[in-house]
Amino acid sequence: MKFIGIVGTNAKKSYNRMLLQFMQKHFSDQAEIEILELKNVPMFNESKDQSNSPIIQEFNQKIEDADGVIIATPEHNHSIPAALKSIIEWLSFNLHPFDGKAVMIVGASYSVQGSSRAQLHLRQILDAPGVNASVMPGSEFLLGKAQEAFDENGDLKDNRTIDFLDSCFAKFEKFSDIIAQMNIPEDITYEPGTFKVTAVGHNGDLPMEVTLSDDRIEKIDIDTSSETQGIADVAFKRIPQEIIDGQTLNVDVVSGASITSNGVIDGVAKAVKMAGANPDILKKRKKSAGPNKQNVVEYNTDVVVVGAGGAGLTAAARVIQDGSKAIVVEKFPAVGGNTVRAGGPMNAADPEWQNKFQEIPGERHTLKEIMEIDESTIDSDYLADFQALKKQIAEYLQENEDKKAYLFDSKLLHRIQTYLGGKRTDLNGNKIYGQYDLVKVLTDHALESVKWLEDIGVKFDKTQVTMPVGALWRRGHKPLGSQGFAFIEALKKFVESHGSEIITDTAVKQLIIEDGKVCGVIARSSDGKKVIVHAKAVILASGGFGANTKMLKQYNTYWSNIDDNIKTTNSPAITGDGIRLGVSAGAKLVGMGFSQMMPVSDPETGELFSGLQVPPQNFVMVNQKGKRFVNEYGSRDELTKAAIDNGSLFYLIADDKIKKTAYNTSQAQIDKQVEQGTLYRDDTLEGLAKQLGMDPEVFVDTINKYNSYVDNGEDPEFHKSAFDLKVKVAPFYATPRKAAVHHTMGGLKIDTKAHVINEKGEIIQGLYAAGEVAGGIHAGNRLGGNSLSDIFTFGRIAANNALEDM
């Protein structure tokens, strides 16, 4: 939940500010509280309107966007401070952000009274019609003798006071939820007909006729023949027009003609009442944005897809290829979801192609390590495949014993690496690994997905085979063009050019379930429209919940701690919506406790592609002391855990040559980042160390050792298993990095046909899931490059089976 806290005074020292700051900190795991200050708010003056000033607009916007407002008021002269009254006046004059907003009142004072009288006044003020806030009743939090209440850290000292604040706040969270429900625009149905009511004219009542269909106000006729010409005419024309355009009774009265304006509104309200509907619903609706705005839009299609990321667009494209119809509903204004944020390469074992490349140092070692794995540690469902793989590897090693070899790969290696990579134990000792049948489908059909994408119009760079971070093997098919966007660009073009609609800015809120079968969705557009899509099948492709810290913390069983302010590499749209939808249809969840951190993220933004993001064989990671601390070719978990143990912040070191292997950047971007201080550059290693606050001697020694390991092809310290370039050509670079939430492995339980499975283990008719919204494949850890394989493979499978089941 997101709350706004208003410090009810503009004074420099304020215990009410301390109280809000304490609440901000104390409740940070439950809610985000942003504190707003009154310092720069001008004195309200109705003859000098400053509603459009930045400070008033900021209050207005932030309160509008918040789930609730907490006002901490001091008591001045038995009432609230003028400064607080002033902002409330600004926000009840031309702007009305408090209208229907949940408000909690707290207060601190020097005296024992704890602002008791000011709080009562504030309650009455917030109740005024222009303000119209929904103030939480009861739970009066009065902090008396505030000067003695806080310790040196700004924390409340008295436990009973904290307990009471906890209970007040818990109640407020519930209260905000309930108030939010009251504010959801409701649907309305009328008894169709024409209703005779009256409008108010200057010379008495005027006859008015209101025609209603079952869900719309169709016509408003006012007989103005007895009325004198004048300003009221405008009201008789404009008000009915706005009522019909917006299907709302929330219209601005015409200045200078408020009585006649209100007369029209009241007349229509009366007609609505006569038609058996509640006019208050129309009064709560948004104002008309312009003509012809419909409030409910309905569609009929074969398959509706929730989410316009890679999985969703793939499913839609597959449906279209079959000659059927698809509609994609996307919460955000733009398509692409997390896929546009992907690095680009997707994993698919394609030995024919990979064999054309030379092996690189370390790869043979990786294969030998697999050979040495004790078979008793392999779960029985994978054992046969593991043994078959060992045979393949043994043949390869034998064949190339004394010579430089080609790059090895096979579906089996991909499968076993996905399995091994995903095998984890959580903090509670629960073991997890990828569900065999799903992993088999993924690894068997990944290459088909590459070929299918080529048919759709994606072009791949066949000249290089790459290994994305945390992928364990070089089997990445990298599209030409701009990273993950290359996929989306082609898919979007395909979907749209074949007549399918992608409805953006529209969040699916509910599944339509009839007789146990899912047959459509109900969504809400950002401008308040209700969008209903009837379909024979629903494919959930809305991603995981990486951008929903609360949900992450709720389910987490893997990381010892997830910070409240943890950054994410994900799109902010990825908040677990599809998981909630699935659960509403009875879906079973699997592996929800496991999430993946991207160890090499921008410490400020969580972004992946800032600074110099190079292939892992060129990673040189040093901690804040200038020492290496991990096998840079290790899994994401190893990197993340090592980073957390080394103080979270670390650096990727590069020289001029390594710089050239960086993804998605240009010299201009690099220069800009150096200038902005988000990337460090120096002509000497010593100079770079100084910039980073490291001991230059330690840092130079670290780099020299690393270079010698590259020469020897072996790293005795951390056992980095693949090398490419040394760090030796000036200028040198350091990119600051930190771990950020990257992928959530858990999700809806699916079968190999992408059916969503319920708690009883049965298929939920009509419901399919593909991509990160589904769980069970990647288990405890997803290999880099495997999510793209997943979305394009299961996106196709979900569509194929939705069509087949029809």
Added chain:
Amino acid sequence: MKLVGIVGTNSTESTNRRLLQYMQQRYGKKVELKICEIVDIPVFDEPEDKTAPKAVQVLSEAIKNSDGVIFATPEYDHSVTAALKNTIEWLSYTTRPLINKPVMIIGASHGSLGTSRAQAHLRQILEAPELKALVMPNVEFLLGRSLQAFDDDGKLVYEDKVKELDKDFNEFISFVELTEKLTVNSKFFEENQKFSWDQVANGEDM
């Protein structure tokens, strides 16, 4: 008798101002009624030096030199205007001229309720220990539908309201005279004089 009438808003258009002007007109022979504006009072922010800005000093002097004060308050959001509250905060924090000062509260509003709730708040505010004004009890002059209340000459057109105002105003004159007698040699009032914002700040509530 010298009275001060405070226009409880910073708006250029105000029926409360008109009401005070009407009183000035009507009772000008009986008393000297000086109308004070609050539009130039800066935003109060508890400055450490506790110095009253010029505009506050001017108002404070006028109050000090008067025998009684009439507050004409609009009603914004069920309470007094921020501008008026702001003025009162300055007075209570710096010069405190309202201690023991007889006060009459009146108000005008466009709607029919005539500032009833703002007046109730103002009464509580003026009785706070930092102010200790002597608000006249039992009298509540509420002027509703104030936009239609004055003619072109500024005269109040509602006859019943004129009568009520005459009666209330006369009572206030008596109240001012009465309190004049009370305040001489009264220990109770001396105690009040000692009371200050500091005392509130130190947690000694009264």
